[in-house]
Amino acid sequence: MQKFKILILFLVLLPGLGVAQNASILVGPEWLEKRMQEDNLVIFHIGREKDFKEEHIPGAIYLSSDDYTIGTEDRSIVFDLPTNEDLQSLLEKNGVSNETDIVIYTPANWIPLVTRLYFTLDYLGHGHKTYILDGGIVAWKNGGSDISTEVVTPEKGNFKIKPNKSMLADEDYMLASIENEDNTIVDCRSEVYYKGIEPTHGARLGRIPTAKNIPYTSLYEPSDIGAYTFKSIEELGNIFKAQGLNKEEPLVLYCHIGMQLTVVYTAAKLLGYEDVRMYDGSFHEWGPNEDLPIELD
Numbered sequence: 001m002q003k004f005k006i007l008i009l010f011l012v013l014l015p016g017l018g019v020a021q022n023a024s025i026l027v028g029p030e031w032l033e034k035r036m037q038e039d040n041l042v043i044f045h046i047g048r049e050k051d052f053k054e055e056h057i058p059g060a061i062y063l064s065s066d067d068y069t070i071g072t073e074d075r076s077i078v079f080d081l082p083t084n085e086d087l088q089s090l091l092e093k094n095g096v097s098n099e100t101d102i103v104i105y106t107p108a109n110w111i112p113l114v115t116r117l118y119f120t121l122d123y124l125g126h127g128h129k130t131y132i133l134d135g136g137i138v139a140w141k142n143g144g145s146d147i148s149t150e151v152v153t154p155e156k157g158n159f160k161i162k163p164n165k166s167m168l169a170d171e172d173y174m175l176a177s178i179e180n181e182d183n184t185i186v187d188c189r190s191e192v193y194y195k196g197i198e199p200t201h202g203a204r205l206g207r208i209p210t211a212k213n214i215p216y217t218s219l220y221e222p223s224d225i226g227a228y229t230f231k232s233i234e235e236l237g238n239i240f241k242a243q244g245l246n247k248e249e250p251l252v253l254y255c256h257i258g259m260q261l262t263v264v265y266t267a268a269k270l271l272g273y274e275d276v277r278m279y280d281g282s283f284h285e286w287g288p289n290e291d292l293p294i295e296l297d
Contacts, residue, residue: 025118025270026230027131029143032057032103041294042095042154045137046106057140058148061094062289068120074162078257079116080280081168087124088161095154101129105136109228111220114261119278122269125162132266138227169252169279171292173287177252178209178293184245186253187211188261189283196296200256203287204293208254212243216255216263250275254282 029218036059045052045062052062067090069079081087090182096102097170102121114132121130133140141147148277177183187207192198194213196205207213224230245251251268253261258280268276279286287289288293 006177019022023087024128025130026134027103027264028134029140029145032133032140033145035101035103040097040099041103043286044094044102044117044126046104047108047110049108051107053149055107055137055147055149057137057153058146058150059147059185059224060105061152062156063094063117065116065206068117078284079249079259081120081123084124084161087120088159091124091161092157093221095157096126096159097157098126098160099132100159102126103131103133105133105139105140109222112216112229112259114221115266115281116259119167119262123164125164126159127269129243135223135225135227136227138225139223142218142225167175167256169277170284171281171289173277174252174279174286175292182249184244184249184251186245186251186261186262186264187210187213188216188253188255189213190215192215193256193283200283200287203283204290204294206296208286209293209295211295212245214239214243214264216260217264219267230267230270233270236271240268240271247271247273250267250277252277252279254279254286256282257284258282 014160019254024076034106043057044063046063046065049062049064051284056062067080068082068087070082071078071080104117107116118127118132120129121127135142155190178187187194189200191213192213193200194207197238199205202261219236220230251273253264253276258278261278263280263281
């Protein structure tokens with residue numbers, strides 16, 4: 001029986017095309033069809049288990065977002081990174097080794113769930129072998145490819161992680177970035193939160209001082225087959241340039257709880273940005289703390 005590695009499939013078709021914008025991250029159904037005949041590939045279906053049981057790409061392995069994030073009962077922590085040991089155990093249990101290529105997808109248009117997993121794998125040192133399926137299962141089915149209800153049991157992998165702590169930011173780093181003109185803070189929430197029109201989860205109105213704004217929803221759009229897809233590289237570049245961003249300056253991203261910002265993180269990687277951090281606590285942590293500064297228009 002063919003050994004399936006983790007295929008992490010994503011919902012981002014190049015508008016009107018079934019090919020990847022950037023082969024280092026985004027792939028299409030034809031690419032996946034060919035790779036499925038090879039070893040060292042695993043498929044991750046991200047979303048609800050109910051949807052996975054109804055249909056999935058053959059050989060795909062189900063993951064819930066709760067598997068690769070953690071929270072606390074009192075919601076003081078929401079969708080944060082688990083320990084490195086827990087992440088390593090999760091991935092090995094699902095067949096991942098250092099040689100494994102991973103492709104991510106979701107059956108619905110839940111782009112932040114997929115990009116959060118892409119970020120996590122990049123943080124663990126496996127981003128160069130992690131791919132996102134353009135258009136997800138919608139594109140897969142639109143191309144006439146088979147679907148399945150069979151659940152596979154992967155062989156345990158041997159995954160030596162290489163966590164990159166320089167990809168993470170905390171409160172102290174954010175405070176320093178406010179004063180450091182070399183660092184650019186990017187608020188990835190919708191404009192109504194950035195401008196302080198609406199509060200984030202009941203927190204104070206406003207944003208972290210000096211932050212630029214790239215709403216995560218501005219980076220993708222519905223394709224003609226119903227899948228949400230990243231905009232073209234040119235369009236993404238123009239969105240970043242409109243905020244005065246450039247690849248020479250380090251970026252540090254935040255949103256509500258650390259999910260939406262990973263869409264902006266993925267877009268930055270598509271554009272060739274290398275120095276990008278994420279503030280996992282985001283405004284869920286920052287907003288309620290009266291000791292931390294807030295900026296309003």
